[in-house]
Amino acid sequence: MMEKMIFGRYVPADSIIHKMDPRSKLMIIFLFVCIIFLANNVVTYALIGIYTFFMLGLSKVPVRFLYGGLKPVLWLVLFTLVLQLFFTKEGALLFEWGPVKIYEEGVRMGIFISLRFFFLILMTSLLTLTTTPIEITDGLETLLHPLKKVRFPVHEMALMMSISLRFIPTLMQETDKIMKAQIARGVEFASGPFKERIKAVIPLLIPLFVSSFKRAEELAIAMEARGYRGGEGRTKYRQLSWQRADSFQIGLLILLTILLYLLRS
Amino acid sequence: MDISLQHVEYRYQANTPFESLAIEDVSIEIPTGIYMAIIGHTGSGKSTVLQHLNALLQPSKGTVKIGEHEIKGGQKNKNLKKVRQRVGIVFQFPEHQLFEETVEKDIIFGPLNFGVSEIEAKKRARIALKQVGLGEEILEKSPFDLSGGQMRRVAIAGVLAMEPDVLVLDEPTAGLDPRGRKEVMDMFYALHKDRNLSTILVTHSMEDAARYADQIVIMQQGKVVKKGTPEEIFSAPTELVQMGLDVPEVVRFQLKLEEKMGMKLEKIHLTIDELSSAVTDQLSRGVRS
Ligand SMILES: Nc1ncnc2c1ncn2[C@@H]1O[C@H](COP(=O)(O)OP(=O)(O)OP(=O)(O)O)[C@@H](O)[C@H]1O
Numbered sequence A: 001m002m003e004k005m006i007f008g009r010y011v012p013a014d015s016i017i018h019k020m021d022p023r024s025k026l027m028i029i030f031l032f033v034c035i036i037f038l039a040n041n042v043v044t045y046a047l048i049g050i051y052t053f054f055m056l057g058l059s060k061v062p063v064r065f066l067y068g069g070l071k072p073v074l075w076l077v078l079f080t081l082v083l084q085l086f087f088t089k090e091g092a093l094l095f096e097w098g099p100v101k102i103y104e105e106g107v108r109m110g111i112f113i114s115l116r117f118f119f120l121i122l123m124t125s126l127l128t129l130t131t132t133p134i135e136i137t138d139g140l141e142t143l144l145h146p147l148k149k150v151r152f153p154v155h156e157m158a159l160m161m162s163i164s165l166r167f168i169p170t171l172m173q174e175t176d177k178i179m180k181a182q183i184a185r186g187v188e189f190a191s192g193p194f195k196e197r198i199k200a201v202i203p204l205l206i207p208l209f210v211s212s213f214k215r216a217e218e219l220a221i222a223m224e225a226r227g228y229r230g231g232e233g234r235t236k237y238r239q240l241s242w243q244r245a246d247s248f249q250i251g252l253l254i255l256l257t258i259l260l261y262l263l264r265s
Numbered sequence B: 001m002d003i004s005l006q007h008v009e010y011r012y013q014a015n016t017p018f019e020s021l022a023i024e025d026v027s028i029e030i031p032t033g034i035y036m037a038i039i040g041h042t043g044s045g046k047s048t049v050l051q052h053l054n055a056l057l058q059p060s061k062g063t064v065k066i067g068e069h070e071i072k073g074g075q076k077n078k079n080l081k082k083v084r085q086r087v088g089i090v091f092q093f094p095e096h097q098l099f100e101e102t103v104e105k106d107i108i109f110g111p112l113n114f115g116v117s118e119i120e121a122k123k124r125a126r127i128a129l130k131q132v133g134l135g136e137e138i139l140e141k142s143p144f145d146l147s148g149g150q151m152r153r154v155a156i157a158g159v160l161a162m163e164p165d166v167l168v169l170d171e172p173t174a175g176l177d178p179r180g181r182k183e184v185m186d187m188f189y190a191l192h193k194d195r196n197l198s199t200i201l202v203t204h205s206m207e208d209a210a211r212y213a214d215q216i217v218i219m220q221q222g223k224v225v226k227k228g229t230p231e232e233i234f235s236a237p238t239e240l241v242q243m244g245l246d247v248p249e250v251v252r253f254q255l256k257l258e259e260k261m262g263m264k265l266e267k268i269h270l271t272i273d274e275l276s277s278a279v280t281d282q283l284s285r286g287v288r289s
């Protein structure tokens, strides 16, 4: 039931992207999210597209899997496109059929905005697909370390994040298990009238909440029993190491930024 | 209601990089009224097989026949609710499925879903509660205020109240104390006899398999490797040990005894009483000759 989900999932593979330092990957994603807004014409969008698919190719994530997992999101992208098509009323009138009027600017905006959306989703999925949750939090913690000076609880936040990421698969398994148990007791999650389906969620959510609270308590006790007392003076087993590939990737993105800047209209 | 699995294969997370083959070419016949035990090492696919018995999982390949209902691999199936009403499953750690405010509401939840009237469902709840060895005073309590063992029994009562024709049990006694275990297993057996239920039990306890089952199926790495009566299965103990399984204590005792005393009994005995009378027989005969 939840098997096709790809968000927050790690797909192990032997690729350059997998081997990169999580810090550089996080920096790249952050920068990418900013510079994608520089694109505003065909050339710049094409550049972003080439870059995204280049990264995708490097990552060796199976395209079929990516497609299967992103299918629901693609509907959202399509919806954005349609929305823009119908509701932008600028430029020359291209097409008219009764109350439906489609303008040139609508087509342009529709395609551009949905492409932007699509590339963003691809790149961010790429981050989680090629980086283990532990790496992501380690990377974030190091990158955000300077914020400690302004009393921002960096370590606590990273810990919270890694715990929640760690328990996503557990929660999914648990959901699947309880769903099956309730289906066996006659609940129908996937069919029936809307009102019934909403009601069907209760026998799923309550056991999930109960077990999550229990698990949280057990985890807290287990951590204390093993002597956890915050991030002060804590050393790391996994050391992050910055490689030449990381510098290269950062350089590539800077190059892309410059190109976008020069080529945008 | 007869159930039969024919060359069933199941893959978890099919068509993803995480795809894994859980069971392969599994064929099992479950005629009405049989008590069948499925044993096997952890991860051998027992729970996966069980979930096919009421169409919670649908085979990637092969056919599952549940009564008149036929479920073929790779097809969409409707009207599974009817099937599910007749096949009750007690999952591993069934207490995790409790959610209602009171024990009574939780027990009648299943029957109500299957269209039983509220009055009838409440009647069944009282009967089921008694069957699992709990008193009626518990009906108005919250299931979350009960002990682990009591929660387990309430969850089992919730399945019994559906009055299924086939009872599927996935390690129903894991984590119970020894007395509770025996009580629950005896209760299932009595029910099996009284109502002529088909019972399919997954267990790690060879004693339970030997004591209750008419037939035993052994699974290993997703395949059925052996089927037979308890006598047949446990008379080849070395084979079992190779598969990482154990033999019942009685059988182990008999084998040791035969080895130490240099004698050989005619067959493998599965209960202490049988074994002791066989041994006395043998000994008295030995004295006479
Ligand atoms: N939801 C799932 N997703 C992916 N793989 C699974 C899932 N459930 C089970 N498997 C895999 O399928 C195989 C069979 O699992 P199954 O739960 O049927 O074993 P089992 O015999 O019931 O084991 P146990 O005695 O521990 O309960 C295992 O290798 C397991 O890793």
Ligand SMILES: [Mg+2]
Pocket: B046, B047, B048, B092, B170
């Ligand atoms: Mg199991």
